[in-house]
Amino acid sequence: MKRTTRPRITLLSCLLCLLLSSNSFAKELYISSKGNDKNPGSKEKPFATFKRAQMALRSIKGATTVYVRGGTYYLTAPVIFTNLDSRNSGEGVTYKSYPGEQVKVSGAKPLQLKWEAYKGLVKQAKVSGDLSFDQLFLNGKQQRMARYPNFNPDIRFFGGAAADAISPERVKGWSHPDGGFVHALHKHEWGGYQYLISGKDGEGKLTLEGGFQNNRQMGMHDKYRYVENIFEELDTAGEWYFNNREKILYFYPQQKTDLTKAIIEVPQLKSLFEFRGTEQQPVKNIQIEGMELSHTLRTFMETKEPLLRSDWTIYRGGAVVMEGAENCVVKSCFFNTVGGNGVFMSNYNRNNLVSGCHIAFAGASGVCFVGDPKAVRSPSFEYGQFVPLNEIDRVPGPKTNNYPANCTVENTLMYGLGSVEKQVAGVEISMAMDIKVSHNTIYDVPRAGINVSEGTWGGHLIAYNDVYNTVLESGDHGAFNSWGRDRYWHPDYAVMAGIAKDNPALITADVIKPIVIHDNRFRCDHGWDIDLDDGSSNYHIYNNVCLNGGLKLREGFFRTVENNVILNNSFHPHVWFNNSGDVFRHNIVTRNYFPIRVNDWGKEVDANLFPDQPALAAAQQAGTDAHSAFGDPGFVKATIGDYQVKPGSPALKLGFKNFPMNQFGVTSPSLKALVVPVKLPVLISEMKAGGQESYEFLGAKVKNLNTLGERSATGMATETGVLVLDVSKKSVLYGKLQPNDVILKFNDGAVKNMKDLMTIQMGLQLSQKATVEVFRNQASKKIEIALK
Known part of the structure; x- marks a missing residue:
């Protein structure tokens, strides 16, 4: 009799079949650096690789968690999610580190x-x-x-x-x-x-x-x-x-x-995780959580693609890349010294989230949202380029859906970015819509903390961020920076003014939704705290604290700036259009305005609080602030950063409303514990002629010369001027001023004390050079310095 041969069915294969086919049985998979891809992926017998878990998940329905056990995982290729890995709503997959264990995913x-x-x-x-x-x-x-x-x-x-x-x-x-x-x-x-x-x-x-x-x-x-x-x-x-x-x-x-x-x-790798889908076949409902991501290649020699007429070129890559993704999440991950960008959302993306992450010492930017230039109507790609007016597409908004929208970066700590590239930001937004940037702490960056490259297509919400120590290795920029070189914008101001006057609908044809900036704290010591440059339009800016650099509006239309606190600085309106529709009201400024080429002051500039009568008088002489006032705002406690005003403050009578001062930056206790706090300014109004306080001035440590010993040591005839104590190598004064110098004049303005020095310096925000007269070696000496 002939024996019938039956296939051997092992216990292992039975378990695997059950694991892959059940809707209810398999809700957890496991990966371990000590595992084996022939295992069933259970806690007792885990897989060894992300790739194996990914393949298994394609046959598993229902919400599933892939626990990654502690250890280092050296990838030989990035993990690439495609439409085949997409999950239905409510059936998402989360790759996360096992509780209490540290997981490092390395591209090395x-x-x-x-x-x-x-x-x-x-x-x-x-x-x-x-x-x-x-x-x-x-x-x-x-x-x-x-x-x-x-x-x-x-x-x-x-x-x-x-x-x-x-x-x-x-x-x-x-x-x-x-x-x-x-x-x-x-x-x-x-x-x-x-x-x-x-x-x-x-x-x-x-x-x-x-x-x-x-x-x-x-x-x-x-x-x-x-x-x-x-x-x-x-x-x-x-x-x-x-x-x-x-x-x-x-x-x-x-x-x-x-x-x-x-x-x-x-x-060896440029990226670790990639989400690669399209609008028609997106990657959906996948989450990466709780891992350290490290060891990606630097990509500065691939940063080539121009981002319309902004100053940027870009490389569409990062440690995590999303293109064609929906409802995907990167949560509580540590991007440790990655070579290029941290997270890059390129072209079509919807409802993706970066939350609770820590991005330190990236070679380029932290989180980028960048759409497709082909989605832009009548795009131009260099500062001097312009599509002829009779050829401009006049339809508002984007041509396609191939751009990021309704995506968020929140509660994320970023610092030390741009360790290689310098045209970078903590958060970069270009050719995108409705991007939310909230409760992030961003500092120690070479250029902007948050950058919006152009108006396309607005709707962004920038709220509750703490952004400082910015523009550290560049100039003419801001802690928050934007450009508005949209369809109507022309590099020749006179031509642009004519276009805007005769074609007002073009002004908001790209920035179709207002961009809102509220309840943030900004500090820039080499530029502006908030810098809306080159035609930035359709902004609502309120409830922000500007710690040092002031607020600038250049060209542009339809900006409402209200209820902000601007410390040791003021409002910088530059090159305004007639009938701009701009509004500046209910703000506290602590210096006089610094206008440049402003003949028409927009819709409303009024009801602001100035520090003194001369500053208010200068504004009123220019035709603004008929109902403004001057006086001490009466901050609750400026020394700890509480710039709410006390009852009876003249600011309240002008319509200023207090807003919380303790909600800036990251919210997670674990991230808060890592933050190096912002350095709060000493207010010019509170600087004392006497006493022994030392102050920071352009990176140097200085104090009022006010003791007999200091007078003797410097050879001064009287106790006056500002004594230089130390000059940091990072200071623009390094190599120019020396310890024991006494500053007597700044740009021909007499300096009797620190208050005089800071008051003069704040009025020279745009100057590339200045002249400092110091007393050194028993003689006066004039020195040229660069302020940026």
Whole structure:
């Protein structure tokens, strides 16, 4: 008799079939670095990879959690979610770290190296395989490519820059500079440039490729530049160089570093998680939660795409990329020193959320929302470009739906961003609609904390954010910055004024919904706290605290600014149109206005509180503020940042209304514990002629000269002026002023005390240069300084 052969059905395969087919049985899957992809994905027998869990989930219905057990997961390719991974509403999937365990998702490859002595303290190791050497981490800490000048965190630009960084004299000492990089600021400090060195000629001049990272092409700064990845510049601890020709890694370790036990990791991936769908077939209802995301490649040589007529170019990538996603979430993740952007939402995205995250020391921006230029009607792509008026599409709004809308970034801490690129922001918005940015804390950034590149298409809500220590490595910008170079905008003001007058519907054809900025706290020490530049229109700005840089409105229409507190500064209206429809009312300003080319003051500028009678009189002489007043606003407690006003304040009589001062920034206790708080200003009105208080002035530590000992030490004849105590390397005064200098005049204004100095300086917000007269070595000396 012939035996019938039956297929073997193992217990394992039965379990897996049950797991994949049941609607109710499988609500949890597990991944472990010690797991196996042949396992069923249970807690006892977890999978080993995200990819395996992803494949299993495609056959599982119902809401499911994928618990990722503690450990480091080195990806060899990004995890890419497509429409095949989409979930129905109420049946979403969450990939999250197992409670109480730390999960690190890395785009790096750990190296096993045999170190040998090279020269001095420099070590070398042979590397096998074809690997990218863009960054190197030792025991989790980023090390620096060999560079000139060496990195110094106390120096403002790049942590060290030099005019001779690419001089022929220096280049002649480099045997193989190809593969190195040049990093430089924009000539006007509007962001930066990067170049790949492809070689050098016989005269020692480098051949460069790049310089496309800025949309306002003017060339690199002649002073603020540095080079990296040059072997001959390997001369200080913490630097490394990889010889790609010979596959040898050279490293100059810090003292007491045991390289035999060190974990060396080199990033290989540009992204870790990608959501790749379309409007027609979106990726839906997937959440990434509670993981550390690290070790992605720097992408500065791919930052090429211009964002319409803003100053930006962009690379559409990041550690997490969303394109064609709906209702997807990145929650409570730590973006640790990623090489480019943190999260990038590109083109079609709806109702996505970034919440409770921590983004530190990213090479580029924190969170970007950027749509498709093809969705824009009559787009222009460079500052000087303009579509002829008779060719402009006059239909309001977008042409397609291929842009982010109704997406949110909230309760997220961001700092140290732009460690490589300088035209960056904590939050970048371009060609998007109805983006919500709320309760974020953003600081220590080279340019804006929050940037809106153009008016397309408005509806954004910017609320309850705390944004400070901004514009640290650039100039002419703000803690919040926007441009409004929309369809009606023209680089020639006279032409633009005519277009706006004759075609008023074009003004809001792109910014079809108001952009609202309320209940934020901003501080910028190298520009404006709120900077609405180049035609920014259709804004409602209220209940904000501006700690230092004031508020600027340039060109544009239909801006209502009310109920804001502007400390140690004021209102900066620049180059206004006739009949702008602008409103500035019920605000507290602590300096006189600083108008530039304003002949028509809009719809209403009135009912504001000024610090003194001369400031009010100047405004009324210009034709504004007929019903405004002056006086002490009576802040509840300015020393702790409570700028609500007391009962009886003259501001209340003008219509000012108190708003909460304790709701700025992140809300999570765990994130609050990490925040380095904003430095609150000492109000000019409260600066004292006497006493021993020290103050900050343009990055220098100063005080009133008011003791006999200080008079004797400086050689002054009287106890007057402002004494310089210390000058930080990050200060614009570094190399200009010295400790024990006494400031006597600032731009020909007499300086008897700190109040005089700050009052004069605040009136020179736009100046690129100023003259300081100091008393040094028993004589007066005039010194030119750059204020930015």
